[in-house]
Amino acid sequence: MQDEKPGRLVDEGPRIGDIDFSGYRMRVPTDRYWSLDYAEREREALWLRIWQVAGRCDEIPEAGDWFEYRLFDQSWILVRGRDGAIRGFVNACRHRGNAFCQGKGHASRFTCPYHNWSYGLDGKLLAVARPDFEGTLEEFVGAKEELGLLEIPVESFAGFVFINPDRNAAPLSEFLGEAVDLMAPYRIEEMIPYGFNVREAIDCNWKVIMDAFQEGYHIQGVHPELVAAMDESQERYRFCGDHSVATAPFGASNLADSSLEEQVAAIHSLPATFPAVADSLPRFDELLEQCRQADGQMPPARDVPLRSLLQRAMRESWETKGLDVSGLTDNQLSDNHFWILFPNFFLTIHAGEGTLIMAFPHESGDPNRCYWHVQNLQWFPPEERAANRTPLTDVPEGEHFPYFLALEQDYVQMQNQQRGLRNKAQPFLTLTRQEVRLAHYHASVASWVEGGEGMR
Known part of the structure; x- marks a missing residue:
């Protein structure tokens, strides 16, 4: 209802x-x-x-797909992990801060071209070329755990990837609220x-x-x-x-004093702004024709529910194509x-x-x-x-x-x-x-x- x-x-x-x-x-x-x-x-x-849109989820559909999001002089990497999750990382190697990605691409791991430190799609430090850390093997392993890429909050909504540069940000759902x-x-x-x-x-x-x-x-x-x-x-x-x-x-009300023909013409002009409306117009015309009186004349414009006819035609058109519009009101x-x-x-x-x-x-x-x-x-x-x-x-x-x-x-x-x-x-x-x-x-x-x- x-x-x-x-x-x-x-x-x-x-x-x-x-x-x-x-x-x-x-x-x-x-x-x-x-x-x-x-x-x-x-x-x-x-x-x-603040939470902000960095791109579309479908820009990185496969594990290893990534793109860079830049804001001012800041840069982050958004990557699809092997588990299907999208994560975001500061675009800077933990060794000497080199930016290791630009644009977009696909990778099984991220390797910084400066000194060949490499990171997994989950941001974990995987390997260090010719390691020379002082201390025991256990201390080196511990250092690896601490030196993964810096992760930032990333969530998705409506097919968009949202990021928040604030690593202590509240959840996206809290920010968007009833939207x-x-x-x-x-x-x-x-x-x-x-x-x-x-x-x-x-x-x-x-x-x-x-x-x-x-x-x-x-x-x-x-x-x-x-x-x-x-x-x-x-x-x-x-x-x-x-x-x-x-x-x-x-x-x-702009069309309230217009003739029926003028109002119908205005509806037919809608595809100039929203092309998909054109697919519903044949059904709209059929429904309009059903309003014709027994003498073959159309009723006065005030007695023809043009908005309702258009809405019905659009609902039927989208349902036929396969889009679920059951959650939308007629006005939507x-x-x-x-x-x-x-x-x-x-x-x-x-x-x-x-x-x-x-x-x-x-x-x-x-x-x-x-x-x-x-x-x-x-x-x-x-x-x-x-x-x-x-x-x-x-x-x-x-x-x-x-x-x-x-x-x-x-x-x-x-x-x-x-x-x-x-x-x-x-x-x-x-x-x-x-x-x-x-x-x-x-x-x-x-x-x-x-x-x-x-x-x-």
């Missing part, structure tokens, strides 16, 4: 008019976006202490990057990216072509600790749900597909630059995933990847915003009520970086 599904907590969440704003400060200091001092505080108090139950029914772990999978440097602070995808207020200015299909006035919210989710019903089938997993993970998702955007500080430490990683995620039956997987495109510095229209518009706008934020004469930016998620988000930033001083 609908009321037994986790998604109902979002379906029934408050709208803007129901939210108490008295606890929020609606001004954000602009030095958070350009100050070298603030960026250094973020590095130490946030990035080196685990709310996101699990989408079966994101069964999705793959499809269509585009791009990582690129961009001239803005990483938080500019996160801000841009937490509000629909800019749609009328930056994405006017989306206005007809997105009704931000009906958006609902749920805050889950530092994380949050919002949902904007497709065509709730058709409506975009906008997830933020703090600090840098944004996912627009509905049944079977989504768009993921992650933002990372630039390795140079320059707060006016960052990286974003953009990928489309789509569900395919297991036997079709390998053939449809889109590999990562890592865009070289100075080059640019051409995105689809909405993302290209955001790419340009975010860099324009950073140029404005760097004006030191403007000490803060001002949020509207439609940007409540930004107020919540920056309260979380403040709690990590400033010890709670700031937004709430």
Whole structure:
């Protein structure tokens, strides 16, 4: 039943008019976006202490598969062990600190090329070339036990590998909280990057990216072509600790005064944003045709439950393909749900597909630059995933990847915003009520970086 599904907590969440704003400060200091001092505080108090996505579990499917995750000047190795578990280690030999891995690859053991110390996939020190330790054999064996690779916390959720540079971190489940139950029914772990999978440097602070995808207020200015299909006035919210989710019903009131033909055309335009919707449209058209009256005419638009017909068609389409959507509410089938997993993970998702955007500080430490990683995620039956997987495109510095229209518009706008934020004469930016998620988000930033001083 609908009321037994986790998604109902979002379906029934408050709208803007129901939210108490008295606890929020609606001004954000602009030095958070350009100050070298603030960026250094973020590095130490946030990035080196928090759970963050390092990659996808399916990037390292076999024992011995590994990849490097880099953040600022820090480097870690994520490797699939012989027991199937994914572990993370500091990318530094315990002998003289040499970084022994770069990029990604496959290995039966890790051997440091400097002096040939070698380590197992579980991080244990296996062998030392020409050992000359003083003492007994037992003392040498004891030294080997102490000199394994330094391990960091690694866990997985929704098909993503999460790491925490803080070796004393609380479990990932504690950090994610109820987001685990709310996101699990989408079966994101069964999705793959499809269509585009791009990582690129961009001239803005990483938080500019996160801000841009937490509000629909800019749609009328930056994405006017989306206005007809997105009704931000009906958006609902749920805050889950530092994380949050919002949902904007497709065509709730923007289309209320449109003709039936116009509303149907808007539904048929959805595949421009979510291609898999196209597979459900033939069934949607069949269900729509069943609404035709005995005289051959269609009822008035207000009497045709287009949203329900689309949701039914999508549920049937995904079930036919083999995706289990039984845990999703009807609204989760058709409506975009906008997830933020703090600090840098944004996912627009509905049944079977989504768009993921992650933002990372630039390795140079320059707060006016960052990286974003953009990928489309789509569900395919297991036997079709390998053939449809889109590999990562890592865009070289100075080059640019051409995105689809909405993302290209955001790419340009975010860099324009950073140029404005760097004006030191403007000490803060001002949020509207439609940007409540930004107020919540920056309260979380403040709690990590400033010890709670700031937004709430």
